[in-house]
Amino acid sequence: MPDGIALAIWILGLVGGVCFVTASLIRGSFLRYFFLNLYVLLTMSADLCRQYILRSFGINSPEYYYLYYYTDCLLVIALFIAVISLASKVFVELQIAKFVRILAALLLVGTAGFSYAVVAQSTERLSTVFAYELSQNLYFVGLVLTYLLWGAVLKLQETRTRLVQMVLSLGLYFSAYAASYALFNVASKYQVVQYLGPLLGCFLPISWSLTMMRHSEESRLTPARLVAVPR
Amino acid sequence: MMAAFILAFSLLTLLMFFVSYCRSLTASSLHSSLTEEVLDVTGIKAKASGSDYARITQLLQLCPDRPRDRSSLHIVGAYYSFLNMLDQSMSKLSPAVHSWAEEERAGCAHFAAVALGRRIALNREMLAQQSEL
Numbered sequence: 001m002p003d004g005i006a007l008a009i010w011i012l013g014l015v016g017g018v019c020f021v022t023a024s025l026i027r028g029s030f031l032r033y034f035f036l037n038l039y040v041l042l043t044m045s046a047d048l049c050r051q052y053i054l055r056s057f058g059i060n061s062p063e064y065y066y067l068y069y070y071t072d073c074l075l076v077i078a079l080f081i082a083v084i085s086l087a088s089k090v091f092v093e094l095q096i097a098k099f100v101r102i103l104a105a106l107l108l109v110g111t112a113g114f115s116y117a118v119v120a121q122s123t124e125r126l127s128t129v130f131a132y133e134l135s136q137n138l139y140f141v142g143l144v145l146t147y148l149l150w151g152a153v154l155k156l157q158e159t160r161t162r163l164v165q166m167v168l169s170l171g172l173y174f175s176a177y178a179a180s181y182a183l184f185n186v187a188s189k190y191q192v193v194q195y196l197g198p199l200l201g202c203f204l205p206i207s208w209s210l211t212m213m214r215h216s217e218e219s220r221l222t223p224a225r226l227v228a229v230p231r
Numbered sequence: 232m233m234a235a236f237i238l239a240f241s242l243l244t245l246l247m248f249f250v251s252y253c254r255s256l257t258a259s260s261l262h263s264s265l266t267e268e269v270l271d272v273t274g275i276k277a278k279a280s281g282s283d284y285a286r287i288t289q290l291l292q293l294c295p296d297r298p299r300d301r302s303s304l305h306i307v308g309a310y311y312s313f314l315n316m317l318d319q320s321m322s323k324l325s326p327a328v329h330s331w332a333e334e335e336r337a338g339c340a341h342f343a344a345v346a347l348g349r350r351i352a353l354n355r356e357m358l359a360q361q362s363e364l
Contacts, residue, residue: 147244150251161259168252175245182238210302214259221258 009198010047016205017044023212032217035085036166039078040205046071066128073131076138080108083142083170087149089163090156107145111137143174161219162211169207176200253310256303257338260345269348279344281336284311287343294350295357304346311339 017040024030024037050067057063084104088097115133150171158164180196187193265275273279273287288308314332322329 150248161255164255165252168248168255171248172245172252175241175248178241179238179245182234182241185234186238214299214303219259221255222261 005195006198009195009202010051013198013202013205014044014047016202016209017041017047020205020209020212023209027212027216029212029217033085033166033212035078035082036208039075039082040208042075042078043201043205046075069128069131069135073135073138076135076142077108080104080138080142080145083145083149086163086167086170087145087152089160090149090152090158090167094156104145107141108138111141143178146170146174159220159222160217161215161221162217164221165211165215166208169204169211172207173200173204176203249310249313253306254335254338256307257310257335257342260342261338263345263348265341265344266348266351268351269344272351273344273347275344279337279340281314281333281340284336284340284343287340287347291343291347291350294347294354297346297350297353300346300349304343307339307342311336314339 020040021030021037024033030037050064050071053061053064053067081104084101087100087104091097091100112134115130115137119130119133146167149167152158153164153167177197177200180193180200183196184193265279269275270277272290273283275283279287288304291304314335318329318332322332
């Protein structure tokens with residue numbers, strides 16, 4: 001990827017993150033959406049660390065290799081927790097938020113156990129392979145959970161605009177990321193495909209910050225309008 | 232083969248989330264009714280229709296910009312273009328698509344008209360402030 005474009009995308013991601021955290025603080029919603037803010041803050045820190053190591057040691061160095069996979073694993077865990085925090089908000093009125101959190105913890109431990117079992121069978125028992133495997137599996141679990149969460153939002157006729165738009169942004173992000181990953185496998189020869197992943201990484205903080213700035217916690221919408229094709 | 236299947240499936244879900252996201256944007260303006268000024272300026276009788284959208288966006292460009300509305304207007308604009316494309320390509324195959332797309336375009340027009348109302352109000356405030364000076 002040419003340096004200029006990569007740098008522009010990197011700056012865009014950072015600006016998006018700063019906007020979201022600032023908007024949360026100004027709107028007094030930092031603690032209400034703490035895990036979303038935590039994910040964005042961790043993303044920004046990881047981006048800064050990666051950039052520093054990249055400039056100091058180069059892209060092919062073992063330092064960058066280790067840092068990339070470990071931070072990636074950490075970020076996917078943070079994103080998973082962010083999805084669960086949104087799920088707890090959706091299910092809070094059914095008073096099963098605690099059950100959802102316990103289930104999520106079990107899911108996290110189960111995914112880690114499964115990843116370990118996969119890595120343990122391979123000849124290279126490296127911790128980086130485990131980190132890579134865990135990120136891939138957690139990413140998939142997060143994607144499935146987001147779809148389930150969207151189903152729950154529709155079923156429970158959720159009306160909180162902020163919550164609905166944050167879940168929708170996650171759905172858009174996961175779908176677009178899965179599509180770009182598949183597209184990379186199908187058409188990796190086209191250079192434009194390489195930009196999709198990093199660009200999509202900027203989408204989530206930008207979209208969340210727009211939601212945070214546009215709507216107050218009291219904003220409500222008509223649930224019937226959310227279904228793509230009304231029944 | 233597997234990658235192509237994942238691509239097709241994720242594009243479908245992407246489309247579903249995109250439509251829902253845009254509907255959540257337009258739904259947020261449904262509670263706001265159009266002011267007399269907006270009805271006068273745009274020529275809308277009582278309820279905005281899809282064909283009003285182009286005229287409303289032209290009027291929006293004449294008013295001072297409101298940064299808070301900008302991004303959502305861009306997204307709704309993209310959704311409107313998508314609906315036009317869908318209508319042109321699919322309405323002959325299924326008339327239900329045409330009526331659905333028309334209803335959605337009316338929602339986009341209403342959203343833009345509400346934004347126009349806010350910009351007109353902002354314009355008036357600015358004029359009042361200038362006359363005070």
